[in-house]
Amino acid sequence: MYREAAEAPAAVRRQLSQNAALAADAGRRLRALKPHTVVTCARGSSDHAATYAKYLIETRLGLPTASAALSVSSVYAAESNFEGVLFLAISQSGRSPDLVKAVEAAKAGGATVVSLVNADGSPLEALADMHLPLRAGPETSVAATKSYIASLSALAQLVGAWAEDDVLSDALAGAPALLEQAWGLDWSPAVRALQPVNSLYVIGRGRGFGVAQEAALKLKETCGLHAEAFSAAEVRHGPMAIVGPGFPVLMMSQDDEAQESVAQLAVEFSARGAEVLLAGGEAAGAVLLPVISAHPVLQPLLLIQSFYRMAATLAVARGFDPDRPPHLRKVTETL
Numbered sequence: 001m002y003r004e005a006a007e008a009p010a011a012v013r014r015q016l017s018q019n020a021a022l023a024a025d026a027g028r029r030l031r032a033l034k035p036h037t038v039v040t041c042a043r044g045s046s047d048h049a050a051t052y053a054k055y056l057i058e059t060r061l062g063l064p065t066a067s068a069a070l071s072v073s074s075v076y077a078a079e080s081n082f083e084g085v086l087f088l089a090i091s092q093s094g095r096s097p098d099l100v101k102a103v104e105a106a107k108a109g110g111a112t113v114v115s116l117v118n119a120d121g122s123p124l125e126a127l128a129d130m131h132l133p134l135r136a137g138p139e140t141s142v143a144a145t146k147s148y149i150a151s152l153s154a155l156a157q158l159v160g161a162w163a164e165d166d167v168l169s170d171a172l173a174g175a176p177a178l179l180e181q182a183w184g185l186d187w188s189p190a191v192r193a194l195q196p197v198n199s200l201y202v203i204g205r206g207r208g209f210g211v212a213q214e215a216a217l218k219l220k221e222t223c224g225l226h227a228e229a230f231s232a233a234e235v236r237h238g239p240m241a242i243v244g245p246g247f248p249v250l251m252m253s254q255d256d257e258a259q260e261s262v263a264q265l266a267v268e269f270s271a272r273g274a275e276v277l278l279a280g281g282e283a284a285g286a287v288l289l290p291v292i293s294a295h296p297v298l299q300p301l302l303l304i305q306s307f308y309r310m311a312a313t314l315a316v317a318r319g320f321d322p323d324r325p326p327h328l329r330k331v332t333e334t335l
Contacts, residue, residue: 002309002322029130040053041068080105094122095124118139178298208299216228247274249274251266252307253278263283280299291303292306
C-alpha cells in the first residue's frame with residue numbers, strides 16, 4: 001500500500017499525457033450529445049470517486065448527477081429509461097458482474113456509456129461508447145490508493161475537456177508535482193491521536209466529501225477502526241450527538257465555498273472536548289494537519305494522498321498489516 005500510494009504522482013503524470021487526446025475527443029462528443037442527466041455506476045473506492053464526480057459535474061456543468069443502484073438491474077432485473085443519459089462507470093477491474101450488468105441494462109435503456117477502468121481489456125471497457133484508461137499500472141495491495149487518485153484525476157481531466165475549462169485543465173497539469181509534495185507532508189499527529197482509539201468520524205463537504213468517504217473506508221480496511229464518513233452538514237442531523245470529550249474527528253477541507261462550514265463545525269467539536277484533526281482551513285482548538293495550496297478541485301487529490309501515507313503508518317502502529325486486510329481480496333465480484 002505504501003509503495004503503490006507513493007506511485008500516484010507518476011500514474012497521474014502518465015495518465016494526463018496518454019489520455020489527452022482521448023479526453024479532448026470525449027469532451028467534444030459529450031458537448032454534441034448534450035446529456036440531460038449523468039448517472040454514476042461504481043462500488044467501493046470507485047464509488048467514492050463517483051461522489052467526487054457528482055460535485056464536479058454539477059458545479060462545473062450544471063447537470064444533475066446521481067448514483068445508480070446496481071441491484072436494480074443485477075438482482076431485480078428491472079428495465080429503466082436512460083434516453084439522453086450519460087452513464088459514467090468507474091472501476092479498477094472492470095469485471096464485477098453487477099457493475100457489468102448495470103452497464104448492459106443502461107445501454108439497453110438508451111444510455112451513452114463512458115468507462116474509467118484501470119485494468120486493460122475488461123468487459124466494461126468493451127461495453128463503453130467512450131473509454132478513459134486510468135493507467136495507474138498494476139496495483140496488488142487490496143487497499144486501492146493510486147488507482148483511486150487516478151480515478152479522480154481522470155474525472156477532472158474529462159470534466160475540464162467537456163466544460164472547456166482551461167483554468168482547471170491547466171491546473172491539472174501541475175497535479176503530479178503537487179501530489180509529490182503532498183506525499184511528503186507530516187501527518188504524524190494523526191497517527192499519535194488515532195493509534196489508541198476504536199472509532200471516529202471523518203468529515204468533508206462538497207467536492208471533498210468523496211475523499212472523506214475514501215478515508216473512512218481505508219481506516220476500516222487497513223487500521224481496524226470503525227470510521228464513519230459524514231458531510232459537515234449531514235452530521236448535524238443526528239450523528240453529532242455522540243461527539244463529546246475525547247471523541248476523535250478527522251476533518252478534511254478544500255479551499256472553496258464549503259470550507260467555512262467545516263471550520264465552524266471543527267470549532268464546535270473542539271469546544272465539546274473532541275479530538276479534532278483538521279486538514280485544510282483553521283479552527284480554534286483543532287490540531288492542524290499540513291496541506292498543499294492548489295486549485296480547489298485538485299485539493300481533494302492532495303488531501304487523500306497525504307492521508308494514504310498516514311494510514312499506512314497508522315496501520316502498522318496499530319499492529320495491522322495494511323496489505324493483508326482480514327476477510328478481503330483485491331477484486332470483489334459482487335453479483
